[in-house]
Amino acid sequence: MSLLGTTRTAAYYLPNPVGFKPVSVTHSSYRNHYKPLERPPQAQTEAGGCLRAPGTAPACAGGYMVSDLPPQVQTPHYAKNSHDEWQAYTTEQMKGLDLAADRSARYRAHLSNTIYEKELLARSLQDDSRKSISRRLTDLNRLKAAVNQELLRLLSENAAIKQVYQRLVNVLQDVGEVPLQIAYECLFHREKRLGIDLVYDDVEKNLVKEIEIVKAFKERLRRICDAVETQLHANLAIQCELERDVYDKNLAQNIDDRCFNLRNTSKEIDFYPNVENVDETISDPETWAEYSNRNIVHSRHQRSLSAKVREEAENLMDTAAKEMRKQFSKTNAAFAKRISEIIEARNTLKVHMSKADHEIKQLEESVELLKQAIKEKENPKKVAQTCLEERTRRPNIELCRDDPHYKLVKEVHAIDEAVETLKQRFQEARDTLEVLAFEKAKLQHEIQVKENSLYIDRDKCMVMRKNFPSSVRLIGYI
Incomplete structure (x- = not known):
């Protein structure tokens, strides 16, 4: 319902509120869509200030001017709903709420059943997969x-x-x-x-x-x-x-x-998008x-x-x-x-060769003794020469050509003569050794025909044939 002559701030003139109406009338959920009507400027002046008669001074109380006239009563000019309409609307809202709650309860029950069924299905499929893997492991093993x-x-x-x-x-x-x-x-x-x-x-x-x-x-x-x-x-x-x-x-x-x-x-599990759509199997x-x-x-x-x-x-x-x-x-x-x-010729050769070898061995030992004797003269000579060298460092008048000096010089000369003699004997021994070797070669030359045959057959061929593989080596075992 609407009345003519109402202002633009009337309730019917305002836009409809967007969204659902409050489900309760509590203070926290209630929103007031009412806006008071605009009052005329005169009413605002009379209501907001002090009224005074012409030619009289205003009377104020508490900082405000007090009028002796009764306030002007403003009668609302917008439509109101009846109590029956309000009751019907509220009942309708309660019915809608009951229907929504009923649908929500049925949905929740259906949702719980669905979740339970899907959980059972997931567990069943997971168990089937594990059993399949177990059978696969059995076949694989x-x-x-x-x-x-x-x-x-x-x-x-x-x-x-x-x-x-x-x-x-x-x-x-x-x-x-x-x-x-x-x-x-x-x-x-x-x-x-x-x-x-x-x-x-x-x-x-x-x-x-x-x-x-x-x-x-x-x-x-x-x-x-x-x-x-x-x-x-x-x-x-x-x-x-x-x-x-x-x-x-x-x-x-x-x-x-x-x-x-x-x-x-398990901590190892993760999402691998679209892996189930990729088939890389080859058998x-x-x-x-x-x-x-x-x-x-x-x-x-x-x-x-x-x-x-x-x-x-x-x-x-x-x-x-x-x-x-x-x-x-x-x-x-x-x-x-x-x-x-040819054993007889070999025996004769063996006797002569033994004698020559024995003499050569003795002479070689003598040569080694001469070498050792020459080497042993080195340290005494070093001692004498070191003493002479040290005595050259005596100071001033102490640098005397005394008896020790003559003795040391004599010692060095004697050692040199001894070494020279030993070297001569060493060379003579070497020469004698060469003579013996030459005589041995001549002896070998005298019997070379028989010696050559014996040497080839016994010392060459038979020695080499000792390296002939054994039966074990001939079948590959080494």
Whole structure:
């Protein structure tokens, strides 16, 4: 309702308040939208100041002018709601509030149920994930154990074939070269025999046969060594695959173990946006298991081939060692027979050589004594010369050519003469030693034909043949 003639400050003229009405009428929630009407200037003057009659002085109390006229009553000119309207409005507001509260209660109940259901779902999904990880760990451990078991068997086979390969390398490079070198060296040195001793005897025949046997077995050993090396590379390749498979499975196991042990209270958890939308997997459970099983089957096949070629190599090394040692013994027997034929000349040479060696040894000892005697004269000479040097520092008249001076000078000269004599004797001993060496060379020249043959067969060939590999070395053990 509205009345004509009201001012612009009337309640109906004001804009409607924005927002919800207060839900209560308490002082804290109540906002007054009423603004008082403007009063006329005359009313404001009469109400705010003192009224006075014309021609009379104003009467004031408390600083204000007091009028003797009654105040003018201002009658409001804006509309008011009735009590029924107010009651209806309040009832309507209470109904709305009750409906909102009811909706809120139902929403809260539904929200609690939803939260509980989602919590159960999240826990169920989390438990399913953990059970799935647990099953995955079981499968992974089972397959890893199978791969590990095959890897251990392959490592054992690889160690065995590596040992056989190393034995073959030793036979070919170290041991295999030594028998040939010894035989060739013996033939080379026997070509230096002189005169009638240069004959094609049983020793030379057996040396030639020894070379033929060693060459034949060396070629066969080289071929089997190549086969073993090829097989070893194949074994190492599948070993690398198995080791990488085990390594990957260990990493995967560690990761899944950490995932299995993660909880909602773990410190390691964090958000990784969109990680669930990224699929970087490259296999499925079937291809995953097939990969390891294929490696296991391949490893078993290679182990079978490896054991076969390894057995062939060991048998060949045993046969080669027996045949080479057999021919080696025959050649040594021929050498022993040939050496016995010139033993008489060797004995005669030994007597003469012993005498010459004994004399040379005695003379060398004398030479060493002369060296020591010459060296022992150095310190006495140093003492005498030091005394002479120190005595030159005597002051003034004390610098006297006295008896000690003559004695010291005489001592130095005597030592020099003694050293000179010893040096002469030393040179004479050296000359005598050279004469003995020359006489020894002449003696060797006189018996050089027999000595040369004996020296070649016994001191050269037989000494070298002591380096012939043993049966253990011929099968590659060093």
